[in-house]
Structures are given as C-alpha cells and as structure tokens.
Amino acid sequence: MTNVAPLGIFGRLASQSAFSESADELRRRVGEIPKGERREIAGYLRSGAPIIALMGYSEDVLGNEFFCPGGPGIMSDGHFFWRGDTADYVEHYGIGLPEEFIAHGTARRWIAPALSRDDIIEIDDRLGELRRAGAL
Template sequence: MPNVAPLGIFGRIASQSAFVENAEELGHLVGTIPMEERGKVAGYLRSGTPIIALMGLSKNILGNKFSCSGGTAITSDGRFFWRLDAADYVEHYGIELPEEFIVHSTARQWIAPVLSRDEVIDVDNRLGQLRRVGSL
C-alpha cells in the first residue's frame, strides 16, 4: 500500500461546510508562494489523478475570487493527496504547501504522474485505512 500523505491543510477529507472551519488557519498561510510560481504549482495540483470524485460546489472561504465544481473531490500524484480546489487557493492566494511537496514536485519538474487503475485503487484503499484510524 502506498505511503500517500495529506497535502497540508488541503489533505483533509471534509465537506465544504466542514472545510469552512479552516478559514482562519488558511488565512495564516496566504502569500507564501510567489506570484510567478503559482501557475506551475496550481497546474501540478490540477493535473493530479482523481481518487474520490464528489459532486457539489466548493466556494472560496477566504473571499469571492473563485468557486470550484467538485472542489471537495480528492486527487493525488501517488505521493500526496489533496482537495481539487487546492489549485485555486494556490493560484489566487499563494497558500503555503509543505516543503516536502515542493521538493517532490520540483524533482518531477512540476509534471504530475498519471496514476494507473491499480495505483488509484491502492491510494483509495490507503485513504480508507487513514479514515478508519481517524487520521483524516
């Protein structure tokens, strides 16, 4: 089973109404990623492989800059997992991400791998295991 890790604040599997409770914490992470870096980071996040597809509209909890269809869905690159709307938060606010993710993605030249069906199943199983033990 892969050692997939949550991508900071965006690695919390939560409904939109539950994610709103993170607004203050998210606000403290604004502006860390420089404007000129945000596009490539957001692009990487957007190109992750869908693991858990969820319907609904997530709304920006920091302001009115965006909304995202299916924003609470979970995507992954096989090493990390994150909410689909993480890319919008990075692009619009430069939200800080864990250094381990930055190093990992830089080493991949900001190109997320496309996960195979078996890899998706493995990541999904790992997320289920993390949820059962209360780590998410």
Template structure:
C-alpha cells in the first residue's frame, strides 16, 4: 500500500500552529465544492480510518466556525491521507480537493473502506518513511 497520496493541503502532517500558516492558501481554495456536495464528502473524510491519532486541538484558521479535538490526527482510506479537520474545512468552506480524490470518492459512492490492521500498519510505515526522508 505504498501508493498513498496526500490529500492536497490537508495531506500535511503538521501541528495546529504550523498548519495555521496555510490560511492564505485555504482562502484561495474556498468555495470550490458546491454546498450540496460538501456534506457527503465531509462525512467520507470523517469516516476514514485513523492512522496517526494525535491529541492536538484544532481551531478554524479562517473564520472561527469550528474547533475539533484531535483535528490534527491523520486519517486514510488506503489511497489518500488527510488531517481529520479537513472534513470541517470542506463542510464549512467548500475547500477544493484534488480531482483525483473527488473521482475516487464518487466511484466509491462516498463510502470509505474499512482498512484492515495490516493496511493501517502499511500506511503508517509509509507515512513514517515519507516523514524521515523529508517529504512530509
């Protein structure tokens, strides 16, 4: 399972303070996903499998519309990985996501797979490797 792809701006393993440096980029990506599609995409993101559980608390860096315990945790569907609070940004702001992810989600009817223990370990190892070599 080494073909795991970061989910755009949300595929960065970063503390809340480091992630807050992305506010301008998030603003540029806002409003792309239509309101009628945001809920099912956000639910998919929330329903991914936790890979790296982090106790951090994240707060909306754009408009103070939400906060989330564990928002910096890393989730995955086996093909992509993202921060848990990505769901909130999609739901509240319609933040643009890569077309490859949108196609992937549509093909699954926005039902994420349940990853096996072996798949979780594989994704975790790959992310650790990417972190070690400085990609993340």
C-alpha cells in the first residue's frame, strides 16, 4: 500500500497560491473527460479517504465556478493520492486524469475501497517521506 502514486497535476501538496500557478496546465486538459463520465469519476474521488486534512478552502483557479472546503488537503484510495478539490475540477471542467487512474477506477467500477486506520497511517507516513524528499 505504501507505493501510492500522485494523481497527475492533482497529486501535489500545494497552497492555493502555489496551485493557482498550475492554471495553464489545467486549461490544457479541460474537456478530456466526457460530460457523461464526470459525475461517476468525481464521486469516486470524493469517496477517497482523507489522509492530510487542512483547514481553509480552495478556490477554482480556472473560472470561479466553485470553492472547496479543505480543497488543498490530500485524499487517497490506497493506490493514488490527490487534492481534495480534484473532484470539482473533474466535474466542472472534465480535467483529464492519467490513463492508469482511469483504468484503475474502471476496473473497480468506480467504487473506492474502504481504507483501514492502519492503511491511512501507512499512506500518511509515505507522503511524509515524499515531502521530506522534496517530491511532493
């Protein structure tokens, strides 16, 4: 379980101001997920386990369509990790996600696994290692 992978651009631990610097990269990926698939994928992302909960909220850096309490926090399904506001970007803009994640979610029928307390601690420890290494 400790080999959790970042979910592309959303697999970064970043403040709102730092994440807003990714707006151009996000814009390039708008519409990559068809409208008919967005809700199911967003539901999966929202049902991930919170790993790093942060106070505050994030604001939509593309068009002010939403804000997300705890948006800069990190969630996981035990295989990938992502920002808490990822589901909103997928749902509102269809921001593309890595093919490996799409295949993973499709194979799971977009039902996120329940993570145990030990799983969450193990993932948090791994993310701590990545932060200390400067990889997050």
